[in-house]
Amino acid sequence: MAYIKARRGVSPRQMKAILVVCMLAVGIPVGAWVSGSWSAAAMSVEFAVVGLGVGLVAIQWLAGPSMRKALAERGQAYEQPLTLRLTSEALIYDLADLTMIARWPCVTDLYQTRKYWVFLVQSSAMVLPRHFFTTPEAERDFIAEAASRMTEAARARSPDATRIVGG
Known part of the structure; x- marks a missing residue:
């Protein structure tokens, strides 16, 4: 989801980086002012950053279960059947009891993550696991077909799709 959020604005990774930079930029000078020692302030803030990192890892470890x-x-x-169909008019996403239909002009981006292809449809995401494809050729053919139906502007915002189709 981080990739989806990044396409809409600031990603969770960017937020974490901003938080760490702010902890260092504010924590060290304030700590030095309070304690009178730059080294003591730097050590305490470094330990706070390490603690933040451990906390973030713990959160990610607990999120799945x-x-x-x-x-x-x-x-x-947790796992549900998914079907993604391409028609001349729309992209149709069937996930168990949920059906979403997006006309092609509403599809704004198509990009690849390590495990997924993501169609951004206005502010929503239709996520297609890459393991659905039995071969790289089947994946390339599907993405080529999807990209051919997208608007020119959407294809321009979709370099991953263009790369896989062209290469």
């Missing part, structure tokens, strides 16, 4: 548990409590399966 907690998501599975939250879905189970609501009677939802």
Whole structure:
């Protein structure tokens, strides 16, 4: 989701970097002023940054199991059947009991992450796991077909799709 959020504005990774820079930029001078020692201030802020890093790793480690548990409590399966269809008029995304239909002019970007292809549709995302494709050729053919239906402006914002189709 970080990639999706980054396309809409500041990504979670950028937020984390800003937070660390602010901790250093404010923490060291204020710590030095309070303690009277630049080295003591730098050490305390460095330990705070390490603590922040450990906390972020812990949060990411717990996120998956907690998501599975939250879905189970609501009677939802963690994995659900997904179908993504390309028609001449629209992109149709069927996920279990949810169907989203996006006319091609609404598709603003198509980009690749390590594990997914993501269609941005205005401010929503349609996410297609890359493991759905049995071969690299099948993936390239599908992306080529999708890109051919997108507007010229959307293709211009989709260098990952252009790269895989061209190469």
